[in-house]
Amino acid sequence: MGRSYVVEHGAVPSFIALLASPMLHISEQAVWALGNIAGDGAAYRDILIECNVVPALLARISPDTPVGYLRNLTWTLSNLCRNKNPFPPLSAVQRVSKMLDNLLTALQIYRRAAQKINTWSRWVQITSEMTNMLPSLIQLLHLSDKDILSDACWAISYLSDGDNDRIDIVVRTGIVPRLVELMSHEEISVVTPALRSIGNIVSGSDLQTQVAVDAEVLKVIPVLMRHQKPSVQKEAAWALSNIAAGPCRQIQQLITCGLLPPLVEQLRNGGSVGSDNFTSGGTVEQVVHLVQSGALEAIINLLQVKDAKVILVILEAINNIFMAAEKLGETEKLSLLVEELGGLDRIEMLQNHDNELVYQAAHSLIEKYFSDGDVVGVKVEGTEEAFVFKTSDVKRTFEF
Structure with a gap:
C-alpha cells in the first residue's frame, strides 16, 4: 500500500532526480527506493521505464562508485527485468542487456588483468560501444563481487525468459x-542464475541453442548434473533436455561430449527429462546409442x-524407440526385450489408468507391438546385457 501511495502521488520523477544528487547516500537511497518499486510488479516497473x-541508473556508474552502491544498482536493474505479465518493453530490454553484458565482461577482464599488469592493451579489442562506456566501468575492473554477478545473472535470466525475439x-x-563460464563459479548464488539463463537460451531456436553449444556448455552440464544441490x-537436466530437442547435429554433439x-x-534417479x-x-x-x-x-x-x-x-519415448527398431526391421526382438524388462506388464496396467490420454497411449503401444502373440518364437541373440538388432546391412548392439 505504501509503494502504491508513493507512486500514485508522483514521487517517481523525484526519486529519479535524486539519483544525480552529489550526496552519495541520498543517491543510493533513491536507487534502493526505485528498486523496491520496480520489484513490486509489471505495472510499477513500466512506470519507471516510461520515466526513463x-x-x-546507467549514468550512475563511474570509477568512484563504491561496491555497495553498485550492488544496489545491479539489483535495481535486475528488478526492472522481472515479471512476464507483460514482459518489459523491448527497448528497455536492449539497453539493460547491453549494460549487463558490459558489467559481466568488465568483471571477466579484471580477472585476466589481475594476472598480468600489461593487459591494458587488451582493452582496445573491446567493441566501440564498450569503449564509449569504459570510463564509467573502470572501477568494475577491480571487482569480482559475487552479489553484483548474481543480480546481473538473474537479470539476464529474466530477460531471456520469453519468446525467441527476446532470447x-x-x-x-x-x-x-x-x-557458460559463470556456470562454474564457486558461488552457488552465481551458478544458479547463470544456469537458468543458459537454460532459457537453449529453449530458443536451434541457432540460439547452437551459440551455447559453441560456447562449450556441454562440458559444464555433466558437472552440474552431479551437483550436491x-x-x-x-536445472542442468532441463537445459540438457532442451539441447536434446534440437536437430540431430546437436544431439550428436551431446553424445560426443559424453552426456548420455x-x-x-x-x-534412473526418477527424472524423465x-x-x-x-x-x-x-x-x-x-x-541406438x-x-x-x-x-x-x-x-x-x-x-x-x-x-x-x-x-x-x-x-x-518408448514408442519412439520402437519406431527406430521398425526402421531396422527389429520390432519383434525389441518387443521381447521390453517384455523381459517388465515393460509389457506395466504398459498393460496403464490401460486401466484414470487418465484417458495415458490409457490411449498404452493401448496403442499394445496394439502395435504386443498384440496376438507377435513376439512368440522370436530368437534373441545374447541376453539383456547384449541385445542385438540385425538387418542385412545394419548391426547394432543394445547393451543394458
Whole structure:
C-alpha cells in the first residue's frame, strides 16, 4: 500500500532526480527506493521505464562508485527485468542487456588483468560501444563481487525468459560464453542464475541453442548434473533436455561430449527429462546409442510413477524407440526385450489408468507391438546385457 501511495502521488520523477544528487547516500537511497518499486510488479516497473529510469541508473556508474552502491544498482536493474505479465518493453530490454553484458565482461577482464599488469592493451579489442562506456566501468575492473554477478545473472535470466525475439536480444550481446563460464563459479548464488539463463537460451531456436553449444556448455552440464544441490541437478537436466530437442547435429554433439551416461543416470534417479526429446529428434543410430547406454530399462522403470504427464512422456519415448527398431526391421526382438524388462506388464496396467490420454497411449503401444502373440518364437541373440538388432546391412548392439 505504501509503494502504491508513493507512486500514485508522483514521487517517481523525484526519486529519479535524486539519483544525480552529489550526496552519495541520498543517491543510493533513491536507487534502493526505485528498486523496491520496480520489484513490486509489471505495472510499477513500466512506470519507471516510461520515466526513463534506465539511462538515469546507467549514468550512475563511474570509477568512484563504491561496491555497495553498485550492488544496489545491479539489483535495481535486475528488478526492472522481472515479471512476464507483460514482459518489459523491448527497448528497455536492449539497453539493460547491453549494460549487463558490459558489467559481466568488465568483471571477466579484471580477472585476466589481475594476472598480468600489461593487459591494458587488451582493452582496445573491446567493441566501440564498450569503449564509449569504459570510463564509467573502470572501477568494475577491480571487482569480482559475487552479489553484483548474481543480480546481473538473474537479470539476464529474466530477460531471456520469453519468446525467441527476446532470447535473441540477449544472445546478440555476446554474453553467452561469459554465462557458460559463470556456470562454474564457486558461488552457488552465481551458478544458479547463470544456469537458468543458459537454460532459457537453449529453449530458443536451434541457432540460439547452437551459440551455447559453441560456447562449450556441454562440458559444464555433466558437472552440474552431479551437483550436491538437487535444484541445480534439475536445472542442468532441463537445459540438457532442451539441447536434446534440437536437430540431430546437436544431439550428436551431446553424445560426443559424453552426456548420455549422466542423462541415463538422471533417468534412473526418477527424472524423465530429455528422453522423449532425444528419441524424437535423434537419428536411428543416435537412438541406438541411447539404448546402448542403458536407457531402456531406466525408461521402463519410470512407468511406475504417478504423474500422468511423466507417464505420457515415457510412453512417447518408448514408442519412439520402437519406431527406430521398425526402421531396422527389429520390432519383434525389441518387443521381447521390453517384455523381459517388465515393460509389457506395466504398459498393460496403464490401460486401466484414470487418465484417458495415458490409457490411449498404452493401448496403442499394445496394439502395435504386443498384440496376438507377435513376439512368440522370436530368437534373441545374447541376453539383456547384449541385445542385438540385425538387418542385412545394419548391426547394432543394445547393451543394458
